[in-house]
Amino acid sequence: MIELYTAATPNGHKISIALEELELPYRVHALDLAAKEQKQPAFLHINPNGRIPAIVDGNNDDFAVFESGAILLYLAEQTGKLLPAEPKARSRAIQWLMFQMGGLGPMMGQANVFYRYFPSKIPEAIERYQNEGRRLLEVLNQQLSHHAYLAGDSYTIADIACWPWVNGHEWSGISIEGLPHLQRWLAQIAQRPAVQRGMQVPPKDDDTPQARAARISQMVTR
Known part of the structure; x- marks a missing residue:
């Protein structure tokens, strides 16, 4: 186990x-x-x-x-x-996994800190991380305008990595208005029974x- x-x-x-x-x-x-x-x-x-x-x-x-x-x-x-065997498809999934690890998670995490937890509200810090978080969500939206999932047509660990962070966008104070492809993907994955159990x-x-x-x-x- x-x-x-x-x-x-x-x-x-x-x-x-x-x-x-x-x-x-x-x-x-x-x-x-x-x-x-x-x-x-x-x-x-x-x-x-x-x-x-x-x-x-x-x-x-x-x-x-x-x-x-x-x-x-x-x-x-x-x-x-949850990870393709074909080398190029595998690489695409890992690239989007690294996108979450190196960008989406750290930036939205810092937005959380300054927007929710930091004892002093520093507008410049809040704006910096919320703006960068929004930019990264726009990158995801653009990718999802061409694909059902982040790495292509298959659900992978890249989607699993990014989804909980995107799902918490309101906690970060980041809007997803005007991002229809991201909204579709967010709702689609939220309907998966395993995701509901995992949450x-x-x-x-x-x-x-x-x-x-x-x-x-x-x-x-x-």
Whole structure:
């Protein structure tokens, strides 16, 4: 079984969605980010960077994988699904995966920080990251004007990587008005049962003191 260490964030939801799409058995360890559970020595043994998500693959000698893009690639390669085998099609999917990892996630993440969380509102910072986030959504819209999915006609890990971030556009304060192809893709993927299930991971009732103590205990015993 795969052990999934996660939280209810776009990066966390990427992996729970992928696991649901691939129908792989997994067990959820929901980390309390505010309590710094991701910085516990036991979790740092799994992910030295101290960030979610991470997995430990019990089907592969307890092999640990961190960084959400690397996890998506690992799962796709292990199963032979959600990533084309043909070299050019495979490259296109990986290119859009890297687009999310290097651009969409960091820019929308910074928009979240300055728009929602930063104690002082800095208009220049908010505008910078919201404008760049909107530009990146326009790039996706243009790509989707020619293709059903980001890498072509097939649903891949590129779509799984980008969708949770685009789905959270309102939280970033970024409009998707005037982006009809992006809106179509967003709604289309939202209808997938595996996506709906993955977005419910971790369940909200996991955030109890007893559950937190159990999570830390499980990490320590790995």
